[in-house]
Amino acid sequence: MNTELVRTAVIVPVWNASQHLDRLLPALASQSLQPDEWLIVDSHSTDDTVQRCLAAGARVETIPPGTFNHGGTRRWASHLVSADILIFMTQDAILADTESLRKLRDAVLLDVDVGVAYGRQLPRPEAGTLEAHARYFNYPARSRTKKLSDSASLGIKTCFSSDSFAAYRRTALEAVGGFPLDVIGSEDAYVAAKMLLSGWSVRYEADALVVHSHSYSLWQEFRRYFDIGVFYGQEDWIERQFGRARGEGRRFVISEVKHIMQLGQTWRIPECILRSALKLLGYRLGWIHKALPLALKRRISMFPRYWESLELS
Numbered sequence: 001m002n003t004e005l006v007r008t009a010v011i012v013p014v015w016n017a018s019q020h021l022d023r024l025l026p027a028l029a030s031q032s033l034q035p036d037e038w039l040i041v042d043s044h045s046t047d048d049t050v051q052r053c054l055a056a057g058a059r060v061e062t063i064p065p066g067t068f069n070h071g072g073t074r075r076w077a078s079h080l081v082s083a084d085i086l087i088f089m090t091q092d093a094i095l096a097d098t099e100s101l102r103k104l105r106d107a108v109l110l111d112v113d114v115g116v117a118y119g120r121q122l123p124r125p126e127a128g129t130l131e132a133h134a135r136y137f138n139y140p141a142r143s144r145t146k147k148l149s150d151s152a153s154l155g156i157k158t159c160f161s162s163d164s165f166a167a168y169r170r171t172a173l174e175a176v177g178g179f180p181l182d183v184i185g186s187e188d189a190y191v192a193a194k195m196l197l198s199g200w201s202v203r204y205e206a207d208a209l210v211v212h213s214h215s216y217s218l219w220q221e222f223r224r225y226f227d228i229g230v231f232y233g234q235e236d237w238i239e240r241q242f243g244r245a246r247g248e249g250r251r252f253v254i255s256e257v258k259h260i261m262q263l264g265q266t267w268r269i270p271e272c273i274l275r276s277a278l279k280l281l282g283y284r285l286g287w288i289h290k291a292l293p294l295a296l297k298r299r300i301s302m303f304p305r306y307w308e309s310l311e312l313s
Contacts, residue, residue: 011089028095074179085167107208222282
């Protein structure tokens with residue numbers, strides 16, 4: 001395919017992103033592939049985010065903060081651009097080199113059946129030991145293309161994807177109905193699952209790099225996995241179709257413990273075990289969230305507005 005004929009759009013949802021723009025904007029400006037369209041979706045920032053993005057040449061659309069939804073907002077944004085390849089990013093995902101956008105776009109064009117490609121996420125320079133290990137474990141140095149047949153060995157990990165840095169083929173996205181209108185999160189896994197079931201493949205492109213990681217506290221980790229559990233509990237068709245993670249959690253804990261032992265930080269083993277236990281508890285509570293009172297769900301969720309919107313509906 002002649003890549004010169006392929007139009008590319010970059011879409012970034014933002015809210016009070018000023019602290020990230022010193023790195024994000026220069027990184028975007030330095031790319032060898034400059035997008036044909038660049039859309040910023042702003043949730044009524046109260047800092048100078050909008051002014052700086054406009055000055056950098058972006059198109060900015062503003063939405064009321066209470067209307068943001070991880071799936072619905074991305075679906076709406078995808079209809080505001082006309083490009084063939086839609087690259088979604090988050091405001092804190094910083095392109096790691098000048099070829100990141102090009103390599104991610106080319107990953108979608110690698111084969112006619114690639115519906116979505118997601119890039120490798122590297123830990124922040126200031127990331128701690130556990131934060132860095134999580135990125136290296138989940139985003140290895142080797143690329144691969146995942147198909148529905150891989151679910152026998154990968155389980156739910158087959159449809160793992162991350163739209164913190166992901167490129168979607170528009171025809172594939174539209175063929176599966178686009179992003180879900182109303183989910184608490186994991187909209188990227190939802191779309192990847194739909195694509196796999198429709199005959200598309202999911203590409204992990206390890207050469208397309210962004211710097212993106214988080215230092216979660218134990219409480220934040222619990223809350224994050226509660227939301228993940230809510231998603232998979234509501235979308236239980238994914239587990240029925242793909243199976244479970246096939247011991248991925250166990251492999252992660254073993255890998256994490258080995259890593260900190262190699263660093264001579266054996267005193268952190270109890271923290272690793274506690275963190276993993278809280279993830280599991282959060283996930284299982286999220287799965288059975290229908291049995292929990294709404295006030296509790298708002299309290300422990302990382303996306304309380306999701307529950308507030310349900311209460312008002």
